[in-house]
Amino acid sequence: MMTALIPEETIEEIRRSLNIVNVVSEYVVLKRTGRNYVGLCPFHQEKTPSFMVSHEKQIYHCFGCGQGGNVISFLMEIEKTTFPEAVKILAEKAGIRLPEKTLSFAGQEQTKEKDILFKVVKLAAAYYEYVLFNSSAGMQALNYLKSRNIKEETARRFKLGFAPDSWEALLKFMKKRDITEEILLKAGLVTLNSDKNGYYDRFRKRLIFPIADRKGRIVGFGGRVLGASEPKYLNSPQTYIFDKSRLLYGLHLAGNAIRKEGYALVFEGYMDVITAAQAGIKNAVASMGTALSFEQARQLRLLGKDVVISYDPDTAGQVATLRGLKILKKAGCNVKVAELPEGMDPDAYIKNKGPENFKKEIIGASLPLVEYQLKKIKENYNLQKAQDKASFLRDSLEVLSEIEDILERESYTRKIEEELELTGGALRQELKKARRRKIATDNTNNLAEKGKNRSISAGFFIDPGEVAERKLISLVLANPLLLGYLKGKLKGEDFNNSVYGALFSELLYLFENGKHIDIGAFINSKRDNKVQSLLAELYFEEEEEEELQKKIVEDCIKKIFITNIGNKKKNIEAQMQEIESKKENQEINSLLQEWQRLRKLEDLFRFGEGRD
Numbered sequence: 340m341m342t343a344l345i346p347e348e349t350i351e352e353i354r355r356s357l358n359i360v361n362v363v364s365e366y367v368v369l370k371r372t373g374r375n376y377v378g379l380c381p382f383h384q385e386k387t388p389s390f391m392v393s394h395e396k397q398i399y400h401c402f403g404c405g406q407g408g409n410v411i412s413f414l415m416e417i418e419k420t421t422f423p424e425a426v427k428i429l430a431e432k433a434g435i436r437l438p439e440k441t442l443s444f445a446g447q448e449q450t451k452e453k454d455i456l457f458k459v460v461k462l463a464a465a466y467y468e469y470v471l472f473n474s475s476a477g478m479q480a481l482n483y484l485k486s487r488n489i490k491e492e493t494a495r496r497f498k499l500g501f502a503p504d505s506w507e508a509l510l511k512f513m514k515k516r517d518i519t520e521e522i523l524l525k526a527g528l529v530t531l532n533s534d535k536n537g538y539y540d541r542f543r544k545r546l547i548f549p550i551a552d553r554k555g556r557i558v559g560f561g562g563r564v565l566g567a568s569e570p571k572y573l574n575s576p577q578t579y580i581f582d583k584s585r586l587l588y589g590l591h592l593a594g595n596a597i598r599k600e601g602y603a604l605v606f607e608g609y610m611d612v613i614t615a616a617q618a619g620i621k622n623a624v625a626s627m628g629t630a631l632s633f634e635q636a637r638q639l640r641l642l643g644k645d646v647v648i649s650y651d652p653d654t655a656g657q658v659a660t661l662r663g664l665k666i667l668k669k670a671g672c673n674v675k676v677a678e679l680p681e682g683m684d685p686d687a688y689i690k691n692k693g694p695e696n697f698k699k700e701i702i703g704a705s706l707p708l709v710e711y712q713l714k715k716i717k718e719n720y721n722l723q724k725a726q727d728k729a730s731f732l733r734d735s736l737e738v739l740s741e742i743e744d745i746l747e748r749e750s751y752t753r754k755i756e757e758e759l760e761l762t763g764g765a766l767r768q769e770l771k772k773a774r775r776r777k778i779a780t781d782n783t784n785n786l787a788e789k790g791k792n793r794s795i796s797a798g799f800f801i802d803p804g805e806v807a808e809r810k811l812i813s814l815v816l817a818n819p820l821l822l823g824y825l826k827g828k829l830k831g832e833d834f835n836n837s838v839y840g841a842l843f844s845e846l847l848y849l850f851e852n853g854k855h856i857d858i859g860a861f862i863n864s865k866r867d868n869k870v871q872s873l874l875a876e877l878y879f880e881e882e883e884e885e886e887l888q889k890k891i892v893e894d895c896i897k898k899i900f901i902t903n904i905g906n907k908k909k910n911i912e913a914q915m916q917e918i919e920s921k922k923e924n925q926e927i928n929s930l931l932q933e934w935q936r937l938r939k940l941e942d943l944f945r946f947g948e949g950r951d
């Protein structure tokens with residue numbers, strides 16, 4: 340087994356010394372509601388929180404996508420790690436030393452490989468930096484930086500470097516240090532020849548921008564060409580440690596400033612971030628491409644609610660950009676768009692007009708996303724023309740219908756009505772229709788979303804017997820003392836669903852052996868992710884009042900037995916049919932007797948004693 344090498348006590352110790360609420364809070368903004376915490380699920384996109392965390396039981400569950408489990412499975416899922424890797428990270432957080440050699444072979448290999456990639460990429464960054472500042476080859480790049488007013492101190496802060504104009508400068512440097520071409524390829528530093536018999540440096544004659552993860556570990560590079568060749572910018576390819584859609588350039592340096600300033604600035608390019616930082620605007624990151632991903636949005640949201648986007652004017656209004664901004668909004672951010680004059684990027688603006696003016700004229704004039712969208716739409720039309728006016732309304736309707744907040748929607752609607760001197764409420768009528776369409780589509784999408792990842796609970800709501808079995812387990816999880824009442828009335832074998840049956844047997848066994856049942860520990864101890872996730876789901880599902888619980892338990896027992904009897908009857912009926920065709924009367928008689936006995940038993944469960 341994959342985890343056999345980490346002692347169970349150690350895992351238990353780690354779980355006990357960490358609070359799942361704190362660990363999850365590093366990724367999700369949680370709010371307390373009653374005895375649980377809720378937040379927006381980090382594993383699927385949603386607008387209303389369905390992600391629950393229990394402090395008491397140290398488990399989590401999302402009612403939207405079905406993800407659930409304990410602190411270890413949460414970390415595995417969110418950091419995309421193996422079990423041993425997750426344990427290792429958590430052990431560090433908890434300050435617990437793992438025994439040496441605890442990682443399994445596969446886990447060890449994977450962790451080792453990642454560690455090697457981190458080291459190699461770091462070494463490459465040091466090499467590029469050295470070349471920039473200490474070699475004649477670097478002069479050209481230094482001159483370029485000078486021409487853009489980047490000081491050495493700033494270049495050092497961002498660990499800028501230079502990849503010389505050579506096919507194998509880095510390759511040779513690495514080989515001398517016994518680093519193989521395969522590793523360099525995996526790190527995205529070299530490229531395999533098209534005829535597959537040789538490797539060459541990926542970055543050549545480029546100014547190098549190291550890209551770090553949230554923790555400040557360099558994971559890849561962006562390279563800007565010096566001179567005329569194409570492409571102007573080249574990034575590391577996707578590797579084990581480099582995933583562009585999960586990274587924001589400069590985030591590890593900007594985090595504190597974002598918290599202090601109360602908002603994050605998002606630029607398009609590396610240079611924008613660097614120039615801004617040099618000018619004292621340190622709360623900026625770059626999105627490396629204009630379409631933000633949900634993961635990037637989530638990382639920003641964790642630092643604060645307010646985000647100001649300042650892209651180059653020619654990309655700001657593009658569809659991909661807007662999609663990214665909507666994703667930010669979905670992640671719970673207040674999004675504003677800061678527009679730059681035509682032909683300017685933040686880098687140029689700050690250089691020409693200074694940081695104070697940038698803050699005042701550009702950030703200060705930023706518009707909420709909806710207002711910005713409406714403004715952009717308006718720019719496309721001449722509202723004096725009737726035809727254009729209609730088109731403007733049609734496009735605006737789409738924007739308005741996406742506003743979730745009713746007051747906000749109302750205020751923008753009124754604004755448009757006033758501006759276009761609309762009367763008679765036609766716009767509102769259309770808006771209502773558009774909203775209904777929107778809600779219907781969202782619901783369909785949500786249902787489709789909920790259908791995913793739910794193999795274990797598929798079909799639960801069809802069979803009333805299974806509904807009862809499920810309900811019973813969730814009741815016991817909420818109140819294990821009910822087992823005292825259930826003891827002698829129901830056994831695991833009575834369950835139709837073998838998973839529920841096994842869980843029931845296990846709980847009953849613990850109870851009968853006089854063990855205090857700690858449900859949190861019980862759920863946490865489950866190694867099978869599916870079972871653990873199911874238990875978390877069942878736990879959060881239960882909300883019955885304590886006085887009602889016994890009554891519901893009785894109903895559940897009844898339903899389970901009735902379903903069982905029904906199944907047995909069906910079985911006999913099938914056998915009888917088969918035998919009847921063979922005309923073996925003796926056997927039919929005994930089956931018939933059994934069938935009648937079951938029938939009576941069924942009535943007994945349904946209607947109680949004394950019916951016949």
Ligand SMILES: [Zn+2]
Nearest residue numbers: 380383401404
């Ligand atoms: Zn979810």
